[in-house]
Amino acid sequence: MDVKQLNALLTVAETGSVTRAAQLLHLVQSAVTRQVQALEDELGVQLFERTRTGMLLTEAGSRLAETARHVMTELERAEAEVRQNAGTVQGIVAVGLLESVSDLVAEPLVAQLARAHPQVELRLYTAFAGHLRQWLYDGILDVALLFGITDPSAISVAPLATEALWAVAPPDAGLSPDRPVPYAEVARHPVIAPARGNGLRTLLEEVAARAGTTARVAIETNSARVQKQLVAKGHGWAVLPAICVADEVSSRTLSMAALDDPDAQRQLVLAMPRSRRRSAATEVVARSLVALLRDAAGDGRWPSVQWQAAQPSGKAT
Missing domain, CATH: 3.40.190.10 (Periplasmic binding protein-like II)
Known part of the structure; x- marks a missing residue:
């Protein structure tokens, strides 16, 4: 099992077509088919159902695809950090935002980081608190805004506002x-x-x-x-x-x-995984996110809120 095979698996899964996957990967169709078949032979399971409407992941294929996404994301993060130049904050940061908060901070966060840290690549996800929490557990997100945290054993949280x-x-x-x-x-x-x-x-x-x-x-x-x-x-x-x-x-x-x-x-918190080392890029994004929320609470754009965080900080406890 190698990165090229996992990439082929994910591309076929996302497009539902070997032909379309080959176009996106700049390969011939037979090469993509061989990579998928090699994975199936190695694992001894069928990863796709070949139907008239396209390629559909089997249950085993879905499990492998989920793991493959994590692997590819971690490799991208590692590559970005290794290539970082001295004095430059660089890297990929996946941020989870509650739908209710996204309108307030998503665009300002992108704009602020584009000015101050253009080498930071943001990946913004919006979802409900339960989904964001699970994505933190699964390692998909680096930082998230959540509420309703009752079991912070796997993630660290810093209260922001009520x-x-x-x-x-x-x-x-x-x-x-x-x-x-x-x-x-x-x-x-x-x-x-x-x-x-x-x-x-x-x-x-x-x-x-x-x-x-x-x-x-x-x-x-x-x-x-x-x-x-x-x-x-x-x-x-x-x-x-x-x-x-x-x-x-x-x-x-x-x-x-x-x-x-x-x-x-509801109490809004800044949450991060406990199991992952926090990169300089993650710290910068977290601080920027908290500062934007603090400013919105202070100038009235965020009504009926009591700010709790002492100062903007990317360090959750």
């Missing part, structure tokens, strides 16, 4: 940012919520339990943007972190107010 949850309603609901609303008022309406297993859904259920009621979930969607769209059209109410509705506070496309529950909040 963020309030808000009730989000249609424009004519009459909610006001300066008048907190009890969850009982939210419960009087159909609730548009994330699916079970999502961290925000868990927070919603905890809020409902403290209020002595249950959330009457009418629609489930794992997209805050879709939640806001449905709320704006009058299909129900939602409970979202304040950062998700920052733009709508001034545009008045929604009606919103903080929940009248001091425990209705």
Whole structure:
């Protein structure tokens, strides 16, 4: 098993076609076929199902492809670090961002690093907290913004901020940012919520339990943007972190107010794997990320937040 074979496996898996994979790899089709067959012969398993619609990974192929992605990523990281010039911060950094935070920091982070450290290659991933946490465990991510960390044994975390949850309603609901609303008022309406297993859904259920009621979930969607769209059209109410509705506070496309529950909040943390040595590039990216969030909390772009980190730092504890 070698790097060329693993690269062929991944390219065929991503394209679903040996012909297309050969074009991308600048090889003849027979060479790609030989590399895949050599892997199958060596491992004694079938890695692809050859169908009329394309090449589909088998269960064994999916497991190998997942490992191969990790191997190729680590090799790319190692190559970037080894080639680093003295005095230059260089390398590949994979950053995980919660969907709710990505609009606030993704573009500013890219712009800041392009100016200060152009040799740092960013790979930005957006997902829900559970997925980001798993990707940290699996070594896919170097650093991530998370909430709801209950078992930090495999990752190190540094608390950044505590963020309030808000009730989000249609424009004519009459909610006001300066008048907190009890969850009982939210419960009087159909609730548009994330699916079970999502961290925000868990927070919603905890809020409902403290209020002595249950959330009457009418629609489930794992997209805050879709939640806001449905709320704006009058299909129900939602409970979202304040950062998700920052733009709508001034545009008045929604009606919103903080929940009248001091425990209705989530804690945002900076998380990194414990098992991996942190490169200079990772430290630079982490510090930049924290500084951007701190500035947003200080200038009002991030509403209803209590900043906790003493100063920007890439070093989680």
